[in-house]
Amino acid sequence: MFATKIHITPQQKKWLFISLATLLLLLTVGFIYYFSVRQSLLDRAMARVQTQLKADYGLTLRVEDYGFAGISTVELHRVSLIPDSGAQLMEMQQLQVSVEFWPLLRKRIKLDAVGMDHATLTMVKDGDRANYDFLFSKKATPTADTTAKARSLAQTVDRLIRQAFDKIPSNLDLNEVYVTYQDSSGIQGLRIPEGKMRNGRYDVDVFLNEVNDKWNLKGRIDGGDEAFSVTVTSDRPDMEVPFLRSRLGLAVRFKAVTFDLKEIKRHGKDQLKLAGNWEVDSLQLQHRRLSEKPMVIPAASAEGGFLLDENSVELLENSAIQVRDFVLKPQLKYTHTPNKLLQLAVHTGKFAAQDFFDAIPHGLFETLDGLKVKGDIAYQLDFKVDFDKPEDLVFQSRMDDRELQIVNWGKADVAALNQPFVHGVYEDTTKLRDILVAPANPNFRHLTQIAPILQRTVLNTEDPFFYKHHGFEEEAFKLSIVTNIKERAFKRGASTISMQLVKNLYLDRNKTMTRKFEEILLVWLMERSQAVSKDRLFEIYLNIIEWGKNVYGITEAAKYYFGKTPDALDIGESLFLSSIIPRPKTGLASFDYTGHLKPWVRRHFNTYGYILSKLNQLNDIAVPEAYGFYSVTLQPNLRPPRPYGVVDSVPSSDELHDLIEGVDVEEQQRRSLLERIFGKKEQEEIED
Numbered sequence: 001m002f003a004t005k006i007h008i009t010p011q012q013k014k015w016l017f018i019s020l021a022t023l024l025l026l027l028t029v030g031f032i033y034y035f036s037v038r039q040s041l042l043d044r045a046m047a048r049v050q051t052q053l054k055a056d057y058g059l060t061l062r063v064e065d066y067g068f069a070g071i072s073t074v075e076l077h078r079v080s081l082i083p084d085s086g087a088q089l090m091e092m093q094q095l096q097v098s099v100e101f102w103p104l105l106r107k108r109i110k111l112d113a114v115g116m117d118h119a120t121l122t123m124v125k126d127g128d129r130a131n132y133d134f135l136f137s138k139k140a141t142p143t144a145d146t147t148a149k150a151r152s153l154a155q156t157v158d159r160l161i162r163q164a165f166d167k168i169p170s171n172l173d174l175n176e177v178y179v180t181y182q183d184s185s186g187i188q189g190l191r192i193p194e195g196k197m198r199n200g201r202y203d204v205d206v207f208l209n210e211v212n213d214k215w216n217l218k219g220r221i222d223g224g225d226e227a228f229s230v231t232v233t234s235d236r237p238d239m240e241v242p243f244l245r246s247r248l249g250l251a252v253r254f255k256a257v258t259f260d261l262k263e264i265k266r267h268g269k270d271q272l273k274l275a276g277n278w279e280v281d282s283l284q285l286q287h288r289r290l291s292e293k294p295m296v297i298p299a300a301s302a303e304g305g306f307l308l309d310e311n312s313v314e315l316l317e318n319s320a321i322q323v324r325d326f327v328l329k330p331q332l333k334y335t336h337t338p339n340k341l342l343q344l345a346v347h348t349g350k351f352a353a354q355d356f357f358d359a360i361p362h363g364l365f366e367t368l369d370g371l372k373v374k375g376d377i378a379y380q381l382d383f384k385v386d387f388d389k390p391e392d393l394v395f396q397s398r399m400d401d402r403e404l405q406i407v408n409w410g411k412a413d414v415a416a417l418n419q420p421f422v423h424g425v426y427e428d429t430t431k432l433r434d435i436l437v438a439p440a441n442p443n444f445r446h447l448t449q450i451a452p453i454l455q456r457t458v459l460n461t462e463d464p465f466f467y468k469h470h471g472f473e474e475e476a477f478k479l480s481i482v483t484n485i486k487e488r489a490f491k492r493g494a495s496t497i498s499m500q501l502v503k504n505l506y507l508d509r510n511k512t513m514t515r516k517f518e519e520i521l522l523v524w525l526m527e528r529s530q531a532v533s534k535d536r537l538f539e540i541y542l543n544i545i546e547w548g549k550n551v552y553g554i555t556e557a558a559k560y561y562f563g564k565t566p567d568a569l570d571i572g573e574s575l576f577l578s579s580i581i582p583r584p585k586t587g588l589a590s591f592d593y594t595g596h597l598k599p600w601v602r603r604h605f606n607t608y609g610y611i612l613s614k615l616n617q618l619n620d621i622a623v624p625e626a627y628g629f630y631s632v633t634l635q636p637n638l639r640p641p642r643p644y645g646v647v648d649s650v651p652s653s654d655e656l657h658d659l660i661e662g663v664d665v666e667e668q669q670r671r672s673l674l675e676r677i678f679g680k681k682e683q684e685e686i687e688d
Contacts, residue, residue: 116173200220228261257278272307272309278302364514380400453569461581472496499520571618575628595634
């Protein structure tokens with residue numbers, strides 16, 4: 001084929017020349033105009049930024065000198081940022097900022113290059129005030145950026161992501177940059193002697209304070225593709241991440257952490273998908289609410305992400321967390337409006353039980369160290385709560401552990417409970433004494449040597465379904481969750497007798513999340529193995545629990561309060577003893593100076609006496625008036641002098657709080673128990 005020859009007439013050549021000349025002239029005029037007015041435009045922009053920072057955040061921006069250093073590069077000298085209510089936040093000797101030209105034509109400011117020289121960011125916390133408080137406060141006045149229409153959750157996050165990528169330059173030069181945090185505990189700081197990023201790729205060393213402890217940050221940022229990746233490695237695995245302990249009480253150490261944001265996908269305006277993955281090597285976490293000892297996770301990874309729409313956020317389908325060979329794929333969704341709704345589901349399918357225990361960080365649960373199991377198990381959890389209607393809670397927990405076998409117990413040798421053993425009694429972390437749980441101890445009593453009525457009152461008060469459940473009582477969990485949501489504080493637990501026993505025998509008194517989880521695992525294994533009978537567990541429980549200051553076991557309790565043996569206790573004395581198990585050190589506070597029970601104890605007698613009666617558990621005994629309330633008499637040597645009352649020990653702040661605040665919680669417990677045993681209609685009749 002032959003190319004067609006284009007013929008241009010002299011007239012066309014003339015007009016083409018005129019057009020090109022006109023365009024060149026306009027560009028020349030435009031550039032001349034731009035260079036003639038750009039300083040005034042910059043002055044106005046600087047004044048606008050200073051005014052906006054002052055009005056919105058109470059920040060004073062000071063710049064000694066600024067101007068253009070090229071076509072699109074602005075250079076600022078001796079810059080400082082000072083909050084109205086705190087110490088100077090930032091200062092730097094020189095700042096250079098360049099913006100991309102074409103996005104600017106679309107009224108979108110996208111940074112191309114940033115240079116910082118001798119910059120210092122100083123965060124100072126003094127008591128309840130900090131020089132960075134403005135970050136967490138609402139704007140004092142609306143700005144031009146405020147939109148009239150409320151944004152959806154997806155739009156809000158999408159806007160923040162776009163702004164972040166726009167503000168991250170493709171090229172970055174850092175020279176002697178410092179970040180410090182100062183509070184009452186001292187000063188911590190990071191130093192970057194030199195850092196560079198070219199076309200989004202960076203490899204920067206960050207030093208801790210003035211020592212040679214170093215982290216390396218390496219990865220890529222692509223504002224055009226909206227992709228981000230970072231790998232952080234430390235010279236030593238015991239190097240602690242700064243700022244977190246003083247700010248959050250959290251100690252974090254690691255050998256390496258990698259995060260990769262792989263995909264940002266938009267479906268219209270109101271749906272946003274964020275997907276990626278992360279990996280961690282030799283992670284250590286420690287917080288007083290989490291664990292007394294550091295949690296050590298040798299290796300873990302996660303993949304998946306989140307889907308955001310107009311008013312909710314949820315995990316992407318098939319999002320997974322993996323620790324060693326154990327993989328968990330939770331389903332999670334939180335809806336913000338019109339009601340605050342949280343939904344969680346875990347359906348594991350069958351997996352090797354040993355994989356789960358191998359995934360637990362070594363040393364975290366000392367009682368499980370050395371545990372060996374075999375068999376496959378499966379777990380299902382369906383949880384849904386409307387925080388505005390917590391009473392509609394959905395909580396269904398199911399474990400298929402029919403194939404589970406305990407090959408070797410760990411430190412907590414549950415099977416050894418069938419033999420004589422010594423139980424150490426502690427007051428917080430101080431050991432008081434040892435109790436021999438065996439007939440060789442004159443205070444030990446078999447179940448057959450303890451009054452049946454005492455056994456019945458304790459069971460109905462503490463765990464009515466002890467002989468029916470497998471360590472956990474689902475309805476009690478539900479009531480606990482509902483109560484705590486309504487009270488907006490932890491006011492009620494859901495401990496069964498099995499859980500109380502494990503806590504007393506094997507665990508310390510530290511109130512941490514890991515200790516509670518360890519308790520749940522031990523109870524599950526103990527009940528599932530059936531290595532110890534229910535009767536034996538209940539027998540141990542009655543022989544070791546606390547019933548007063550240095551009063552442990554039913555023999556000591558019966559003798560201490562009433563001068564009796566456990567087999568001689570009557571209904572009134574048994575109802576009293578069962579009533580003080582939750583707060584044993586306040587037991588003597590139930591009596592007046594005559595040795596009789598105070599009127600407020602009558603509610604416990606009426607509730608649980610009625611339950612015993614309706615369950616036909618009082619048919620074999622004579623029932624006195626008010627279920628023996630008026631016949632309960634404290635030993636004379638323990639009675640308070642007239643007219644002032646005393647207690648057997650000064651209650652702790654937690655016990656006093658429970659005693660004062662626990663009335664509503666106990667009322668909910670009482671009503672729930674009546675409804676579950678007899679039905680709602682009869683419960684309402686009892687209330688009437």
